[in-house]
Amino acid sequence: MNKTIIQMLIDSDSEYVSGQNISDKLGITRAAVWKRISKLKELGFEIESVTKKGYKLISYPDILNKELIEIGMKSDFIGHSVEVLESVDSTNDYAKKKAKELVDGSVIISLEQVKGKGRRGRSFHSGKGDGIYLSIILKPGFEPTKAPFITSIAGAALVNTFNKFNIQTKIKWPNDVLINGKKVAGILTEMSADMEFIEYIVLGVGINVSGLEFPSELKNIATSLKLEGYDVKKLSIIWQFIYEFELLYNLYLNENTSEVVNILRNNSSVLGKQINVHYMNQIESAIAVDINNQGALIIKTQEGEVKELSSGEISIR
Amino acid sequence: MNKTIIQMLIDSDSEYVSGQNISDKLGITRAAVWKRISKLKELGFEIESVTKKGYKLISYPDILNKELIEIGMKSDFIGHSVEVLESVDSTNDYAKKKAKELVDGSVIISLEQVKGKGRRGRSFHSGKGDGIYLSIILKPGFEPTKAPFITSIAGAALVNTFNKFNIQTKIKWPNDVLINGKKVAGILTEMSADMEFIEYIVLGVGINVSGLEFPSELKNIATSLKLEGYDVKKLSIIWQFIYEFELLYNLYLNENTSEVVNILRNNSSVLGKQINVHYMNQIESAIAVDINNQGALIIKTQEGEVKELSSGEISIR
Structure with a gap:
């Protein structure tokens, strides 16, 4: 879907975007632009259209459903197939069960996880509607020893994503993202492989977005964007994260690790400690x-x- | 099941084994010995019993069913749970689907594989009744980098097993066992893991036992024990292989690799070539x-x- 109309409207920062501009950038006719705008309005996007000025995005919903999520993806292949669940044990376990039949880059999102998983069998608090609980299925066909770097890519992509919304985060190597020393996101990478090749990787990411309450044992170590004073739509985070992740993942497929490593180094909460x-x-x-x-x-x-x-x-x- | 009655009878090499001897070795009463012998007869074992001499094994069936296989296992935990299938796509694929619910050491055996797998997506010829097609589920809880050695253990255990039946084999590193330069057995190790711990390993082993015909493209590279002039019961091979594998696997769990490596070195078909x-x-x-x-x-x-x-x-x- 590459650069979508939604993204152009969001990026314009409440300015008008001309229909001609959109039609040029996407290589579609003005009539096709108008048709897509209508579709967006149906989905709940409030878009003002003024003759000779163009289109302006007034507001958009923050509802996680398949159609809405897919329409805003600006990635090239990750997230072109999205499955949204009301509730699931864990998106990783679900993704592992379906990994064989799903295409490379498929994304599973659930509104709630009743058995959200962290590393070493620990749980990841996943209250209904409080966060983003997603898993990406990857089939890179490289050897198992290259898999741990996927966790690093996801960490770097999360930092880039949060930066985009002016949120400063740190990475607690290897798989936690912190704001003010508290965990706001976690990563769990799993794989199925023989000794030479990966059959599939399931990359799980949990982001605490709007939750205001954590179980008492987590109060001092976990936080949410909302608790830290940031109000960002889940939909926007998903679009941005998938985009940032795909960028860095493609670099890795071309054996470039330095971009990710620089991000890890420059935003580490542990180096020197x-x-x-x-x-x-x-x-x-x-x-x-x-x-x-x-x-x-x-x-x-x-x-x-x-x-x-x-x-x-x-x-x- | 440790040292079973069957094994004692087989090991005695057509000599009589006294009931007292069995009862002492297994720590059960003479009456219990007699009960077990009766059970074996029911299963098809032909056992002669002569007063004052004891029991002698005349013959036994070579039928792969759960009860027969389990009763002869002399291992401590591998193969205590056995599932036997008439036909399956591949025992590894089946084992992977069931791995979560099955205990450590569970063994899946199929009389036939319709999609027997080798490495790199290749097929492993698995004619009905022609061979042993088995998968072992292991849950060692160590890190993924230690998994490839499981293939080595299986290779060494196969060589030891064949030696027991006076069959000289070589290992073509890392996962084929050869007689006279032709493949008689193959190994495929797969795993499900996060970046630190293995959830489970599925070790697949295929052994060409009694097949007399291979597809034309395999004629020059594959063989069977029977084609090489060896007549060994599948049941005996399974009991011995599981026993040999468990021995070497337990060494590995205690970080001893030298025994396996010595076998690999001394029976390699590739070293120096x-x-x-x-x-x-x-x-x-x-x-x-x-x-x-x-x-x-x-x-x-x-x-x-x-x-x-x-x-x-x-x-x-």
């Missing part, structure tokens, strides 16, 4: 030194040993 | 130099570069 690395049955004190070109965290232990973590669990001391 | 390494879009000439402690193949290219392949596809020049 004293951390604890949590292994299976053991905790090690270290300093987070750098992130390398594969997205691995370079740490220096108290004994002065330098190690490379390709994935893992850390906490800031 | 000129090989071609097949990459995605490229073939490289090299010499297979060694197998390292992680089961990776060490090669030396024509330019003298030494490389480590943790998995991959090679052919002998």
Whole structure:
């Protein structure tokens, strides 16, 4: 769908966009533009049209349904097939069940997760309508060792997305996005693979958007955009995130990791800090030194040993 | 089930085994021994019992059904839950679908595979009744990078199993077992995992036992035990293979890889040979130099570069 009419209207920042301009940019006739505008109005978009000036977006709904989500996608292939669920155990588990039959780039979104998953079997609080709970199915056909970088790409894409809405976020390596030290988004990457090739990757992303209450045990560690004072439509975040993710993912398919790594480095909440690395049955004190070109965290232990973590669990001391 | 009565009778090599001996070894009463012998007779085992001498195994059926397979398992946990199918697309695909609900060590066996799978999407010829087509579900809870070694363990266990029946085999790294240069067994390891932990591994093993005909394109590269002059019961191979695999797998869970690597080294069909390494879009000439402690193949290219392949596809020049 590339650059959609919606995006042009949003980007114009309450200015009028001429029908000619749209028709030129999308390579469609003026009549086709008018038809699409009508369709948008049907879907709930409030669009003013003034002769000789063009179209202006007054407002749009923030309803997560398949048609609305798909019509605003400005990505090239991710999110062209979208499935929206009322409620699900977890979008990742659902996506894994359907991954074989769904095309590369398919997106599953649910209004609620009753068993939202984090890493290491932990739960991810997913209240109805409070956030964005989505999974992307990817079929890159590369080897399993390249999979962990997908988590890094998603983290970088989230930071870019939030920046677009003037929200400053940090990445707590490898898979949490923080505002003011509290988790606002989490990433869980899973895969099905043989020893050489990935059959599919399921990238799960949960974003706390409008929730105002968290269970008491999460109050000090989780937050939402709304709680931090940001009012952004879920629909806009989805469109932007899928777009940013696809950009960085395409770079990775061309073996370019530096863009993502730069974002990880420049927005890290852990670099330079004293951390604890949590292994299976053991905790090690270290300093987070750098992130390398594969997205691995370079740490220096108290004994002065330098190690490379390709994935893992850390906490800031 | 540990050491079963069946195994004691088989191991005795047509000698009589006293009821007292069995009762001592298994820690059950003489009456319980007698009950188990009766059960075995019901299942088709022909067992002679002579007063004061004991029991002697005359013959046993080679029928793959759940009860027969389970009763002869001498492993500690693998194969204690067995499912036998008449026909299936592939035992790996079936096992992957059921992996979540099945316990660690569950075994799926099918009399036939209509879409038997090899690596890289290739098919594995799986004629009805001609071979052993089985998948083992493992839930070791370690990181994905440790998964490729499971293929090595299975290869080593196959060589040990065949040795038990006086059949000399070679391993064509990483996943084929050969007799006289022709493939008699193949291994396909798949997994579902997040970036840190394996949810489950499905280890698929196909063994050509009694098939006498292969499709024309396979005639020069595939063989069966029968075609090579060996007459071994499928049931015996399954019991032995699961036992050998569990032994080596338990070593790996305790981080011991040397036993497996020694078997791979000593029975390799490729070490010291000129090989071609097949990459995605490229073939490289090299010499297979060694197998390292992680089961990776060490090669030396024509330019003298030494490389480590943790998995991959090679052919002998």
